[in-house]
Amino acid sequence: MDEEDLRGLIADVRAGKLPRRAFIARMVALGLTAPLATQMLVHSGLAAEATPFDYKPTKRGGGGPLRVLWWQAPTLLNPHFAVGTKDQEASRIFYEPLAGWDPDGNLVPILAASIPTVENGLLAEDGKSVTWKLKKGVTWHDGKPFTADDCVFTAAYCADPATAAYDIATYKDIKVSKLDDYTVKIEFPRPTPYWADAFVGARGMILPQHAFGDYKGANSRQAPANLAPIGTGPYMFVEFRPGDMVSGKLNPNYHEPNRPYFDTIEMKGGGDAVSAARAVLQSGEYDYAWNLQVENEILQRLVKAGQGRIEIIPGGNIEHIQINFTDPWKEVDGQRSALGTKHPFFSDPAVRQAMNMLVDRNAVHEYIYGPAGIATANFLNNPERYRSKDTSFVFDVGKAAKTLEDAGWKPGADGTREKNGVKLHVVYQTSVNAPRQQNQQIVKQAAQKAGISMELKAVTASVFFSSDVANPDTYTHFYSDIQMYTTTMTQPDPGQFMLQFVSWEVAQKSNKWAGRNITRWQNPDYDALWKAADAELDPVKRAALFIKMNDMVINDVVVIPVVYRPGVAGVKNNLQVRLSGWDNDMWALKDWYRT
Amino acid sequence: MTRYIVRRLLIAIPSLLGISLVLYTILALAPGDPFGDLASNPAVPPAVAEALRQKFGLNDPIMLRYWHWLMAMLHGDWGFSFVSRVDVDQLILQRLPTTLAVIGASQVLALAVALPVGIYAAIRPYSLFDQIASTFAFIGFSLPTFFTGLVLILIFSIQLDWLPFVYRADISTPGLLGVWLHIKQAIMPVMVLGLFQGASWTRFVRASVLDAIRVDHVTTARAKGLKERAVVLRHIVRNALIPVVTLIALQLPTVFGGAIVTEQIFRVPGIGSLLISSILANDTPVIMAVTFIFACLVIAFNLIADLLYGWLDPRVSYS
Numbered sequence: 001m002d003e004e005d006l007r008g009l010i011a012d013v014r015a016g017k018l019p020r021r022a023f024i025a026r027m028v029a030l031g032l033t034a035p036l037a038t039q040m041l042v043h044s045g046l047a048a049e050a051t052p053f054d055y056k057p058t059k060r061g062g063g064g065p066l067r068v069l070w071w072q073a074p075t076l077l078n079p080h081f082a083v084g085t086k087d088q089e090a091s092r093i094f095y096e097p098l099a100g101w102d103p104d105g106n107l108v109p110i111l112a113a114s115i116p117t118v119e120n121g122l123l124a125e126d127g128k129s130v131t132w133k134l135k136k137g138v139t140w141h142d143g144k145p146f147t148a149d150d151c152v153f154t155a156a157y158c159a160d161p162a163t164a165a166y167d168i169a170t171y172k173d174i175k176v177s178k179l180d181d182y183t184v185k186i187e188f189p190r191p192t193p194y195w196a197d198a199f200v201g202a203r204g205m206i207l208p209q210h211a212f213g214d215y216k217g218a219n220s221r222q223a224p225a226n227l228a229p230i231g232t233g234p235y236m237f238v239e240f241r242p243g244d245m246v247s248g249k250l251n252p253n254y255h256e257p258n259r260p261y262f263d264t265i266e267m268k269g270g271g272d273a274v275s276a277a278r279a280v281l282q283s284g285e286y287d288y289a290w291n292l293q294v295e296n297e298i299l300q301r302l303v304k305a306g307q308g309r310i311e312i313i314p315g316g317n318i319e320h321i322q323i324n325f326t327d328p329w330k331e332v333d334g335q336r337s338a339l340g341t342k343h344p345f346f347s348d349p350a351v352r353q354a355m356n357m358l359v360d361r362n363a364v365h366e367y368i369y370g371p372a373g374i375a376t377a378n379f380l381n382n383p384e385r386y387r388s389k390d391t392s393f394v395f396d397v398g399k400a401a402k403t404l405e406d407a408g409w410k411p412g413a414d415g416t417r418e419k420n421g422v423k424l425h426v427v428y429q430t431s432v433n434a435p436r437q438q439n440q441q442i443v444k445q446a447a448q449k450a451g452i453s454m455e456l457k458a459v460t461a462s463v464f465f466s467s468d469v470a471n472p473d474t475y476t477h478f479y480s481d482i483q484m485y486t487t488t489m490t491q492p493d494p495g496q497f498m499l500q501f502v503s504w505e506v507a508q509k510s511n512k513w514a515g516r517n518i519t520r521w522q523n524p525d526y527d528a529l530w531k532a533a534d535a536e537l538d539p540v541k542r543a544a545l546f547i548k549m550n551d552m553v554i555n556d557v558v559v560i561p562v563v564y565r566p567g568v569a570g571v572k573n574n575l576q577v578r579l580s581g582w583d584n585d586m587w588a589l590k591d592w593y594r595t
Numbered sequence: 596m597t598r599y600i601v602r603r604l605l606i607a608i609p610s611l612l613g614i615s616l617v618l619y620t621i622l623a624l625a626p627g628d629p630f631g632d633l634a635s636n637p638a639v640p641p642a643v644a645e646a647l648r649q650k651f652g653l654n655d656p657i658m659l660r661y662w663h664w665l666m667a668m669l670h671g672d673w674g675f676s677f678v679s680r681v682d683v684d685q686l687i688l689q690r691l692p693t694t695l696a697v698i699g700a701s702q703v704l705a706l707a708v709a710l711p712v713g714i715y716a717a718i719r720p721y722s723l724f725d726q727i728a729s730t731f732a733f734i735g736f737s738l739p740t741f742f743t744g745l746v747l748i749l750i751f752s753i754q755l756d757w758l759p760f761v762y763r764a765d766i767s768t769p770g771l772l773g774v775w776l777h778i779k780q781a782i783m784p785v786m787v788l789g790l791f792q793g794a795s796w797t798r799f800v801r802a803s804v805l806d807a808i809r810v811d812h813v814t815t816a817r818a819k820g821l822k823e824r825a826v827v828l829r830h831i832v833r834n835a836l837i838p839v840v841t842l843i844a845l846q847l848p849t850v851f852g853g854a855i856v857t858e859q860i861f862r863v864p865g866i867g868s869l870l871i872s873s874i875l876a877n878d879t880p881v882i883m884a885v886t887f888i889f890a891c892l893v894i895a896f897n898l899i900a901d902l903l904y905g906w907l908d909p910r911v912s913y914s
Binding site for chain 2: 069073075076078081083161162164166168169221226227239241242243244245247266268269270271272275278279282283285286462466512514
């Protein structure tokens with residue numbers, strides 16, 4: 001699909017021939033994110049409409065307590081120190097950004113009065129600046145007014161390297177200035193297609209200048225408000241025990257009418273996912289449980305108790321197998337998998353194609369993950385109702401064997417195929433995690449039938465995902481032939497995500513294995529496309545570039561997508577929640593209510 | 596006596612230094628990284644994680660880091676958690692009341708079960724009561740706490756719906772109702788831990804009392820015509836309890852350390868769960884502080900046990 005096709009589809013949406021949702025679905029199936037798809041429509045003059053949420057309560061409060069269970073306990077309440085999602089979620093109870101992302105990828109104003117567009121003049125046509133109009137009459141929990149100064153301060157706070165904010169990259173190159181008390185302008189150093197990063201979503205939560213003003217930089221750790229947040233959110237801070245629980249009470253001056261519904265909120269942390277599911281679905285002690293990474297069979301059994309339901313949250317996480325393009329067994333200059341070496345057999349495209357046909361995605365979906373892991377052919381994906389019908393994948397041992405046979409890989413004495421003395425012996429590594437080990441078995445069985453012998457290796461998650469330079473078992477060292485894990489894709493723009501295949505990001509000894517390109521695949525055409533997309537302001541052209549990049553990676557079998565993993569949450573029957581896979585679970589806590 | 600105590604305290608200094616050095620080195624050499632989350636998130640440039648490591652001094656050589664830690668510790672500064680950026684002593688203090696209440700109650704329960712059952716079983720060895728008590732004791736310490744914990748949850752929370760299985764340290768309901776809620780949620784964790792501990796202590800008390808029963812002075816006491824009750828309490832139990840007291844004194848530091856597995860099952864916000872979550876997050880300052888305090892307590896209670904021994908048993912002298 002190229003730019004012209006995209007324009008055609010957009011015209012169909014305009015003419016009413018193609019529903020918006022269907023358009024977004026097609027885009028997502030092509031490997032784009034919902035926010036980018038929506039951006040294309042907006043850019044083409046089709047105004048965005050946030051997915052309406054049916055909020056019933058007619059007065060503020062009166063809903064009693066809301067109890068939510070996070071099986072990873074929140075450890076801090078400063079959103080800009082919040083490395084883990086659990087901490088972002090806990091901070092989001094109290095703090096708010098200017099806008100959040102709804103499930104269809106629309107920007108929804110929260111502390112902003114409106115969403116900037118080129119039409120309303122707030123978004124510069126050259127992509128070098130954006131102006132945000134702030135909502136008036138919003139107060140912090142301590143009664144002080146919320147103004148543009150707070151936005152300017154938050155940006156400066158995060159941009160200061162001494163503050164050690166995790167989202168420094170979002171703020172360090174932009175210039176934020178106050179036009180008047182309720183208007184801020186962000187200037188970018190160069191045309192920036194993805195302008196909705198600063199002040200938006202998880203990285204955009206605004207801090208009050210009066211509480212953090214003295215604690216910017218080196219003494220950021222000492223701010224009392226780090227442990228007792230003062231925000232603008234629907235609930236006010238009551239108590240925090242790091243690693244255990246956070247509680248809040250209704251904010252009587254919340255800036256939206258009739259909200260919030262609950263009188264108190266309690267977020268309890270710790271334990272494990274299975275018992276969290278049990279506390280919501282079976283015993284009903286809690287109202288909501290986050291991220292239920294539980295075997296499907298157990299979840300289904302718990303749902304039968306009739307206390308609660310499972311909500312599937314479409315997002316962009318993908319469990320995939322990466323193929324090593326360098327030689328993991330040859331040591332060059334103190335490192336293996338070094339650039340300049342060639343993988344003994346995966347450098348042959350036929351072997352990669354065969355490997356692609358040996359991953360039984362349907363079995364993985366059906367027997368391991370259920371609705372929490374949907375078989376997919378694309379590197380980026382979304383749930384079934386959005387999926388385009390023309391994407392497909394094959395699982396065919398016979399065809400894989402034939403592909404290998406045709407390419408000259410003949411079975412040796414021990415049944416393993418070989419060519420010119422090179423045996424198809426694959427070492428397959430992943431992290432220790434029951435579903436992943438089951439997946440390894442499924443792949444191994446199919447591979448052996450096709451004449452590829454496979455050795456399985458499982459590394460403890462804390463080692464596998466660490467950035468330890470000295471440890472050869474981390475995923476970035478990639479000292480094996482193939483490996484599997486999930487890349488999380490919570491950020492709404494695919495730009496950063498697709499960075500993991502560009503040449504200059506290859507993880508090597510020289511960059512302490514901190515590069516993003518783990519497969520070490522290099523392709524100048526891809527690099528050119530990425531650079532073009534990075535500067536392309538027209539979302540339609542940009543989308544076309546991303547689709548091309550996605551196709552290159554898939555067609556060349558650089559990675560083998562296995563299952564798309566949407567978020568899974570447990571919700572008590574009478575609780576109404578508003579969730580989005582492109583933002584935190586708590587992004588619209590203000591709208592939650594009980595029937 | 597004073598000289599003995601001083602000598603023991605002086606010996607404790609090099610042992611504590613040695614322990615801290617070993618702990619620190621092992622933690623520093625262990626794989627993992629407190630900023631691992633950042634590394635696997637494609638939206639965060641690697642430079643950010645690197646800057647954080649730099650800021651928190653994680654890139655310095657181990658011995659230098661140990662030296663910094665030791666000097667700060669001597670000044671009473673326990674450092675701060677990399678993960679929550681909160682001072683370590685604050686984190687520990689916050690968890691101490693719950694830990695002491697839950698683990699303390701379970702130890703009391705264990706003692707309340709072990710003493711009477713163990714003594715009664717020993718003075719009537721191989722009776723029906725002894726057989727039953729022994730059977731239950733064996734079952735008690737053979738079943739791991741994670742198993743009994745889950746069984747109790749299934750019975751009392753899921754099937755009968757009598758008790759909550761998520762422990763909340765923040766219950767603020769005033770009056771008797773609040774007290775009852777606190778007790779109610781503590782019943783299951785206390786039972787699991789107390790009965791597990793009680794089972795093994797029962798065996799220990801029984802063996803110890805059996806030893807003391809066969810001694811000559813007991814026969815003499817009986818021959819004198821003393822009442823059975825006096826014989827048991829004054830002549831048998833008092834002597835039999837000397838080793839038991841030592842055992843309990845050595846067990847007390849664990850009250851501080853918490854119970855990692857049980858705390859995890861019932862979500863009790865104790866020191867055990869702090870330790871395990873810090874280990875999982877590679878939060879070295881917290882792991883270091885908890886394990887080091889634990890080492891100090893073990894050494895201190897060892898000394899106390901030795902002193903108690905001398906007080907209980909006049910035959911022991913410290914000169």
